[in-house]
Amino acid sequence: MHEHQSASVSAALLRLVREAIARNGGWLPFDRFMAMVLYAPGLGYYANTGRKFGHLPASGSDFVTAPELSPLFGQALAHQVAQALQATGTDEVWEFGAGSGALAAQLLGSLGASVRRYTIVDLSASLRERQQEALRRWAGQVAWADALPAQMQGVVVGNEVLDAMPVQLLHFGAEGWQERGVVVDNVASAGDPDRRLGDHPASIANHRSASDAAGDGAAFTWADRATTLSAPFESPPPIGTVTEVHAQAEAFIATLAERLTRGAAFFIDYGFPQAEYYHPQRTGGTLMCHRAHCVDADPLADLGLKDITAHVNFTGIALAGQDAGLDVLGYTSQARFLLNCGLGELLQGADVRAAVPAQKLLMEHEMGELFKVIGFAKGGEFDALGFSSGDRSHTL
Numbered sequence: 001m002h003e004h005q006s007a008s009v010s011a012a013l014l015r016l017v018r019e020a021i022a023r024n025g026g027w028l029p030f031d032r033f034m035a036m037v038l039y040a041p042g043l044g045y046y047a048n049t050g051r052k053f054g055h056l057p058a059s060g061s062d063f064v065t066a067p068e069l070s071p072l073f074g075q076a077l078a079h080q081v082a083q084a085l086q087a088t089g090t091d092e093v094w095e096f097g098a099g100s101g102a103l104a105a106q107l108l109g110s111l112g113a114s115v116r117r118y119t120i121v122d123l124s125a126s127l128r129e130r131q132q133e134a135l136r137r138w139a140g141q142v143a144w145a146d147a148l149p150a151q152m153q154g155v156v157v158g159n160e161v162l163d164a165m166p167v168q169l170l171h172f173g174a175e176g177w178q179e180r181g182v183v184v185d186n187v188a189s190a191g192d193p194d195r196r197l198g199d200h201p202a203s204i205a206n207h208r209s210a211s212d213a214a215g216d217g218a219a220f221t222w223a224d225r226a227t228t229l230s231a232p233f234e235s236p237p238p239i240g241t242v243t244e245v246h247a248q249a250e251a252f253i254a255t256l257a258e259r260l261t262r263g264a265a266f267f268i269d270y271g272f273p274q275a276e277y278y279h280p281q282r283t284g285g286t287l288m289c290h291r292a293h294c295v296d297a298d299p300l301a302d303l304g305l306k307d308i309t310a311h312v313n314f315t316g317i318a319l320a321g322q323d324a325g326l327d328v329l330g331y332t333s334q335a336r337f338l339l340n341c342g343l344g345e346l347l348q349g350a351d352v353r354a355a356v357p358a359q360k361l362l363m364e365h366e367m368g369e370l371f372k373v374i375g376f377a378k379g380g381e382f383d384a385l386g387f388s389s390g391d392r393s394h395t396l
């Protein structure tokens, strides 16, 4: 996006958020704020025309994902998808959150005619256009859906989709857990009477000033409210701890479990089991923003111009699936999963230019260890290739 487009996207989102705060009595829970700034039609980070995915900031991109980094990612995952299609007797693939369409191209290129239909479900209309462009070659096989159908069969994949789902923010103070939300910063907005929309109810405590959100002096800031929510720490964490809970991602898995009548599902994302996520030393949570390949911790600034994500609590995801009727096939690191799926052999056959970026998929300090894979089955378990060694389900 050009600079003037970026400024108008941010300013329009700012107005939208201020209106939502006003309609909601002066305070907006963080998950609703996150949903707006990521997905508001035409404006949110994933809905606007910004480039988002790519290798380097010079391309105008903000971050790189595994399928953008190397096609060997999708080629290795294809071995798992092929085995799951065969084991479940299905012939459809469903991809949630397909981004630029890179993973779909890799899977379709490897799986060929064994996939009767490849359906993409993505919240973003602008990304759908990019996906259509990228997948023109497979036009006869690819379909798009706006939401999950009432019933579905096949193998589901999702790379970095769970981390893009809005989270609720919680703060642990002297009063116990409170939910953290967003209010208009009346101090920063005092120059403009029109901005004094969100006089804070007395029960709200402000925590810090946000930076200028639209370059025009308007801003948001944090405020906490009483809540019945809590985070599953084993014992009370240090005062001041901020963390996230993932109701939306868990509800998504539960809905998927109900609607998938037969098949399997594999989700790849960064995150940890619950005991590691809600560890007393993790006092700042995992919420972060990505812009131009830099990371920051201020989601209240530059609305619509940066990605906002939180790590995945894989224990919560596993329980949500199990409670709704899925069997957990396995859980392991991305490195272990991809090696089990034959990435080592693919690397041996690759030239140096292809092998170097693909190594990052495996390296512990890159994507190999922080990223995990969880697999589910519906209608009968099978020994999934990706978890054939190094399964860590017992840590969930």
Ligand SMILES: C[S@@+](CC[C@H](N)C(=O)[O-])C[C@H]1O[C@@H](n2cnc3c(N)ncnc32)[C@H](O)[C@@H]1O
Residues within 6 Å of the ligand: 046, 053, 065, 066, 067, 068, 096, 097, 098, 099, 100, 102, 103, 121, 122, 123, 124, 127, 158, 159, 160, 161, 164, 165, 252
């Ligand atoms: C971080 S991007 C990952 C894109 C791609 N999978 C990749 O690895 O490059 C997150 C994607 O998930 C999509 N998304 C977020 N929530 C979704 C949901 N509930 N259903 C479908 N897609 C969703 C976003 O629009 C975006 O395409």
